[in-house]
Amino acid sequence: MISVAEAHKIIQGRIRSPKTETVKINDATGRVLAREVVTTFPQPRFDNTAMDGFAVRAGDPEGASSASPVTLSMKGTITAGGPAAIVIGAGECCQIMTGAPMPEGADAVVMVEDSSGFGDSSSVDISREVVEKENVRYSGEEIAEGETLIHPGNRLGAGEIGVAATFGYGELEVYRRPNIALFATGDELIEPGEELKPGQIYNSNLHVFAELSERVGTLITMQRVLKDSRESLKDFLSEAIEKSNLIVSSGGVSMGKHDYVRDVFLELGVKEYFWKVAQKPGRPLFFGESGGTLIFGLPGNPVSSFTCFMEYVWPTCERFMGLTPINKVTARLLESFPQETEKRRYLLGHVEMDGREMVAKPSGKYGSHMFTSALMANAILESPRGEGPLKSGQEITVRLLPWSELQ
Numbered sequence: 340m341i342s343v344a345e346a347h348k349i350i351q352g353r354i355r356s357p358k359t360e361t362v363k364i365n366d367a368t369g370r371v372l373a374r375e376v377v378t379t380f381p382q383p384r385f386d387n388t389a390m391d392g393f394a395v396r397a398g399d400p401e402g403a404s405s406a407s408p409v410t411l412s413m414k415g416t417i418t419a420g421g422p423a424a425i426v427i428g429a430g431e432c433c434q435i436m437t438g439a440p441m442p443e444g445a446d447a448v449v450m451v452e453d454s455s456g457f458g459d460s461s462s463v464d465i466s467r468e469v470v471e472k473e474n475v476r477y478s479g480e481e482i483a484e485g486e487t488l489i490h491p492g493n494r495l496g497a498g499e500i501g502v503a504a505t506f507g508y509g510e511l512e513v514y515r516r517p518n519i520a521l522f523a524t525g526d527e528l529i530e531p532g533e534e535l536k537p538g539q540i541y542n543s544n545l546h547v548f549a550e551l552s553e554r555v556g557t558l559i560t561m562q563r564v565l566k567d568s569r570e571s572l573k574d575f576l577s578e579a580i581e582k583s584n585l586i587v588s589s590g591g592v593s594m595g596k597h598d599y600v601r602d603v604f605l606e607l608g609v610k611e612y613f614w615k616v617a618q619k620p621g622r623p624l625f626f627g628e629s630g631g632t633l634i635f636g637l638p639g640n641p642v643s644s645f646t647c648f649m650e651y652v653w654p655t656c657e658r659f660m661g662l663t664p665i666n667k668v669t670a671r672l673l674e675s676f677p678q679e680t681e682k683r684r685y686l687l688g689h690v691e692m693d694g695r696e697m698v699a700k701p702s703g704k705y706g707s708h709m710f711t712s713a714l715m716a717n718a719i720l721e722s723p724r725g726e727g728p729l730k731s732g733q734e735i736t737v738r739l740l741p742w743s744e745l746q
Contacts, residue, residue: 350655351658354655355631357373357515359374360512361510362513369556370495370513370556371513371556372490372499373512374491374512376503376511377487378484381479382479383480384478386475386477389474390437390448390450392448392452393435395427395447396429397472399429399430399431404466409464413460414433416436417435417440420438423443426444427444431444432449435448446471448474454466492663515660517558517584517660518558519583520587522564522575524567524589527539529542530564544641556660557585572599579632580607580634584632584659585633585652587637590639604625604629609628610628611625611626611627612628617681618682619685620638620642621646624638624651646687653741667721668697670690670699670737671734671735672731672732674731675728676701678723681724683723683724684721684722684724687716689715689717692745699720702715717743717745718738718740718743720737722736
């Protein structure tokens with residue numbers, strides 16, 4: 340067996356630099372940015388009004404009130420999207436609509452609510468004083484031209500898409516999504532919805548793998564339940580190695596009489612980097628490579644396979660897409676946590692905030708076959724090998740599940 344740290348080091352050493360592609364901005368949601376987005380102009384691009392009202396020289400309405408308004412001459416109207424082809428002199432103003440460019444000579448805007456209102460008159464009564472720059476948005480006050488808005492490695496959401504569109508980006512350079520092939524083995528497996536016969540169980544791991552693969556952002560190229568036969572494994576794997584960047588299997592990598600997966604990997608020329616890791620659950624974990632395709636053989640027990648996927652496959656997918664995996668954190672245990680003398684120990688658990696402190700407790704179901712322990716879990720708790728359990732009050736390492744929120 341190799342250590343968890345050694346396994347991570349080997350995997351990271353086999354991940355190639357992510358490739359990029361250019362996509363339309365409407366297709367960029369959820370993708371990871373590969374080239375920085377910079378401002379193509381200052382924002383705002385020109386001085387403009389923040390309100391509907393009247394562009395004035397700030398000193399002209401001095402002393403104005405509702406009881407004693409100041410009358411200014413009207414020079415015309417400037418609308419949003421139109422030119423500011425007006426010059427404002429002393430005692431003059433113009434009607435101006437939100438977002439419209441400020442005319443030359445004006446340095447403030449009186450809201451329409453503080454006037455006699457819009458109309459066709461040659462003058463308007465102003466009933467409130469204003470100060471210089473009031474209700475004016477000046478060019479570059481938000482951000483200057485040439486500044487970086489979004490750095491590479493950021494996943495693109497509504498905010499990022501909106502900002503890129505604001506500055507005219509119709510296309511974005513992003514990292515390619517890795518192709519992933521998923522399979523499970525077992526004569527006992529049938530699909531949910533079918534009727535169970537004696538000795539059969541429902542295929543759940545493959546559906547978990549598919550959900551996690553889509554959630555992290557990969558493209559699923561193949562997904563299949565295979566019988567425990569060398570021929571079906573060879574057929575599937577030969578095709579998957581050609582089509583995929585990653586292959587992830589569930590089951591068939593232990594030492595059972597019908598655990599053919601590792602044997603078939605080797606028969607097909609897959610280079611094996613490791614097969615067993617000093618961890619619980621998930622000791623029988625295979626990692627290899629064929630023609631640049633990385634291959635993970637995960638154990639069949641559902642908690643084992645889920646834990647191994649999150650510990651090894653998920654970070655690999657992130658690196659393929661140009662993401663930096665999120666660091667693990669520490670939390671204070673509220674209950675004891677079992678340790679192993681020779682293995683790193685993982686358990687699904689729940690983490691929450693207690694004031695400013697993060698606290699954690701493991702699931703009460705320790706069996707690697709007990710996947711109902713995932714229902715209330717928002718984290719995977721782990722401890723290095725050691726004698727005796729960690730006690731309540733001690734610190735423990737925590738991997739927060741990416742989709743979970745702390746309460």
